[in-house]
Amino acid sequence: MRRIRLLWAWLGTLFFAVVIIFPVYWGVRTSLVPNANLDLIPSSITFEHYRALLAAGFLNNVKNSLVVSLGTVQCTLPIALLAGYALARFDFPGKRYSVVLLALPLLPAIAVLVPLILYMRTLGLYNTLRSVILASTVFSLPYATWMIRGFLLSIPREIEEAALIDGCGPMRALFLIDIPLAAPGLIAVGIFSLISAWNNYLFSFAFTTKRTLQVVPAALLGFITAWGENYGGMNAAAVVAMLPVLIFFLTFQKWFIQGMLAGSSK
């Protein structure tokens, strides 16, 4: 009976491992061989698809993606930290409306984007990376604020109260006590926002028309419709898009998972 169970567990694990790894493996493989090659394990590899990407100016898209995702984290963290601190440590009229922050990420970004395009035009931000950073920040803020609020709530209030009695102001308490103690949580929020921003194509697609301003996923969407059967090229771009995410996720997975659970269960 025990043996049969163990067998099932192994079979199940094998099934999931194959179903998850094979598509990723096949994509990496396809990016490293000539398009006609269909070997499961190719005997030799080529970087021709990556060279073609470089020649098409893909490096520029990578740079844009870095600017946008780092910019998003840089704007999101301070704003979410201050707001999360207010929600975790103060009682004030109107506080109960903060649950709205949990509902906002459930609304379709793509719908609100239509008027936002006209908006960015009026603000003179259309066709700039700043508009992409701005929108990306706005859409990551509700979740980030809620997560930081949770992390600050898990710090015992007494530590901060002791400091307040000793004459430390609330802002100094935030910087000297809460931030160091909540550092792992802040890192989790940062990584979560970074990966979400890196993966996002929509804001870049909506606010920029020039190819030179597009982020990696937006450029990838262009390749899908433009390149048709060039699977090697498409997958090379896909590998560039997923490699940083995989490295980041595997390195910081504990914090990332914490972030996922913090936002969806409470």
Add this chain to the structure above:
Amino acid sequence: MPLALRLRRLWRRAQGQALPYLLLSPLVVLLLAFLAFPFASLIYHSLRRTDLSGVSTFVGLGNAIILIREARFLQNLTATAIYLVGNLAISVPLAYFAAVLISSNRRGVGVLRTLFLIPWVLAPIVTAVLFKTLMNPSSGPITNLLKTLFGHPIYLTLTEAGSRALIILHSAWRSFPLEMLLIAAGMTSIPGELYEAAKVDGAGVWKQFRYITLPLTRTSLFSALLLISVYTIQDAEGVYALTQGGPGYATEVTGVRLFKEAFLYFNIGLASAIGLALIVLSIGVIILYLRILGEGERA
């Protein structure tokens, strides 16, 4: 008490009360300006028709009436419903199976959890490229596998039923990790004695699952269903990257239609009306799940 001291105290108290609002103000200003205001103007634009030169005229419910009378929009909603039901029917059983695997106390389950989460972490456009490559009609390994299995070629990307299956498989592959994570979190709160007692009473694996695991993970299951349903209803990028809504309008889900109207045809009025429909649909689904969950808890 001297007036100056009194004033200073009053000032300090006001400061203390104002501080949380001050801290919240950057967040609130940004959300009002870039979420609430666009949302309000979405309603405004949905009542108007804007042509390419930017001239906008009031048409009232004109856009809504166009959509209601249109066979294509009905097809969009049907495609969305099929997409949602198909996705849940495949991803939820997978998620339970995976959750059981990562909840056991064998060695190495931590690695499994990380591995199983990978589909969720990757961008939908990236995974769409991976799936497109697997199923491509000329050289995809899945296409070749199906050919060997059934003796004749089956092209998933070229037929209506095939494309529907393709987008459903893709989104189920992407959805099960989050469902698994939430369900597994629910499973950790089930006391082990329950299973011990069930085993003593002679309940098999299926009965244990049916009468212990399933009812006790109900809340986590519903939060997973809620999140995945909302994401699936709103999805545009995964489907657009895989099929562009084709062949015909077979896989043109509501999100893809919105994407096309807004970004390819620049039909702002109709796009806004579809956007509103999508918001109403999402809110409807949220209310439905919360209500079912609430009733279950009262019963």
